[in-house]
Amino acid sequence: MxxxxxxxxxxxxxxxxxxxxxxxxxxxxxxxxxxxxxxxxxxxxxxxxxxxxxxxxxxxxxxxxxxxxxxxxxxxxxxxxxxxxxxxxxxxxxxxxxxxxxxxxxxxxxETKTYARFVPERKDDFAWENDKIAFRTYGKAIENTNEDAYGFDVWVKRTDKMVINERYKLGNYHKDNGNGMDYYHVGHTLGAGNMAPYVKDTIRYSANYHQWKVLDNGPLRTTFQLVYDEWNAGGIKVKAVKTISLDAGSQLNRVENVYTFEDNKAMPVVVGIIKRPEPGLISLNEQSGIMGYWEPTFVEDGTTGVGSILTTPVKNMLVNNGQILALAEVKNNVPVVYYTGAAWDKAGKIMNSAQWFEYLNRFSQDLKNPMIANVK
The missing domain is CATH 2.60.40.1180 (Golgi alpha-mannosidase II)
Known part of the structure; x- marks a missing residue:
């Protein structure tokens, strides 16, 4: 027994x-x-x-x-x-x-939770997404047209499924077909948190990216590089390589920029968010490097929150020519890292400005207290 x-x-x-x-x-x-x-x-x-x-x-x-x-x-x-x-x-x-x-x-x-691709069928767009939000930026083929834009674009979504390919295939992504849409306007601004040189108190926009490379493509993290040809940034000849990563579950991208220029001095730069003419809510925290914006509501389309978090010292934050700007400095050929992204109230997770600003504050705290991984 x-x-x-x-x-x-x-x-x-x-x-x-x-x-x-x-x-x-x-x-x-x-x-x-x-x-x-x-x-x-x-x-x-x-x-x-x-x-x-x-x-x-x-x-x-x-x-x-x-x-x-x-x-x-x-x-x-x-x-x-x-x-x-x-x-x-x-x-x-x-x-x-x-x-x-x-x-x-x-x-x-x-399950695939992050994805990116070059979109030659839409004038060299480069688009990327995760299970929360989607973005795109603009390539060589759209330059010198009335559709050209300098900053990061936001594609809002209310599904955890990947939507980029479906939207480009349908071609009418400015209409909500049930999973979200593109109603964000970028124009000749930095859009949703792009960075550019800020020389002599003027934003010195580059042309669009001319080369791209996908480094990893999901399912949990997607990373890609965009290469920008040399341009004249207020008398400084500059080249740039931007490495962008988006993790599953995150509203924000990690952006690592390397600027190359012939100068021993640091070059001023700005991270910018386009500001709408209608009333919205702005939260600026220079000490923590957090810049948050809760846009005015578009009646049928909902409300988008946009935000950026700088990990390098911020010299100033200001509103200039319809943009919210965070001023910093970069050194020649030295990477600078920041985070930028967006949220949409119709996704049902972040519903108001208080929740969005709290998300940005918490994200900043997480960056300062990263989890530690060890193999025993």
């Missing part, structure tokens, strides 16, 4: 015993006072390899140690042949540590 009990207990514990074999442990530490929900975290691939050198990249799973369920992941290359990071999307409560296992197994299909 006793042996029968032991046998039954053994079979009950067998799944846990098997799970504990041939596994490595990844710890994701959230040391902040804020709960982190569905956040994409990068784990250095070399750290995974150091503990699991024989890993088969086509046959492994990441398991939540507490729930025993698979965690969605992506192998990030950053445009290089070798894997750079293991990206995992996780939720971690404040002041706690999440433990994950890496082991052999067939991974579940990860």
């Amino acid at each position: 006793k042996n029968t009990k032991y046998i039954c207990l053994f079979f009950l514990l067998l799944p846990l015993i098997l799970l504990s074999q041939n596994k490595e442990i990844i710890e994701i530490q959230n040391n902040s006072d804020l709960e982190r929900n569905e956040t994409v975290v990068a784990v250095k691939w070399e750290a995974v390899l150091s503990r699991y050198p024989q890993i088969d990249t086509s046959n492994f799973v990441v398991i939540n140690a507490a729930t025993k369920k698979q965690i969605p992941y992506q192998l990030e290359h950053k445009g290089l042949p070798a894997i750079q990071n293991l990206l995992v999307q996780v939720s971690v409560k404040a002041k706690t540590t999440l433990r994950l296992f890496v082991q052999k197994g067939k991974p579940n299909l990860v």
Whole structure:
């Protein structure tokens, strides 16, 4: 009778015993006072390899140690042949540590939550999106036409599905066909948070991007580069490379700009958001580098919130010629990083200016207190 009990207990514990074999442990530490929900975290691939050198990249799973369920992941290359990071999307409560296992197994299909592509059929647009929002910027073919625009465009959406290809195929993306639309106007401004040199108190716009390269394309993070030919920025000859990343679940892009110019002095730049003539709500925090705007409501189309967060010192914030601007400086060939993006009230998540400004403040706090990933 006793042996029968032991046998039954053994079979009950067998799944846990098997799970504990041939596994490595990844710890994701959230040391902040804020709960982190569905956040994409990068784990250095070399750290995974150091503990699991024989890993088969086509046959492994990441398991939540507490729930025993698979965690969605992506192998990030950053445009290089070798894997750079293991990206995992996780939720971690404040002041706690999440433990994950890496082991052999067939991974579940990860839903595509980020996507980007060059759009030659629409005058060289480059468009990108995640499960919250979408954006586009303009290419060479549209230059010197009445449709040309200098800044980042916003495509609002109220679905977690990818919509870019469908909208371009339909061709009438200025109309809401059920999942959102493009009603954001950019014109000859920086739009939704583009950056440009600000020389002699004037924005020195470049031409549109002329080269592009996708470095990673989902399912959890999409990253691409845009290259801008040399232009005259108020007497300074400047070139620029912009590397833009968008994570699943985020309203904001990470933008890394590298400006090349022949000068030992720092060059002034601005991040700008177009301001509408109708009344809207503006929130400026120079000390934290947060610039938020809740646009006036368009009766049928709803309301868009736009915001930018600078990670370098802000010299000033101001409203100039219909734009909200944050002034900073860049050095020759030294990357400068900031975050910019948007939200739409009809998506049902961020419904008013208070929620949007709070989102920006919290995003800024998250940047200052990133989660820490270690492989044990």
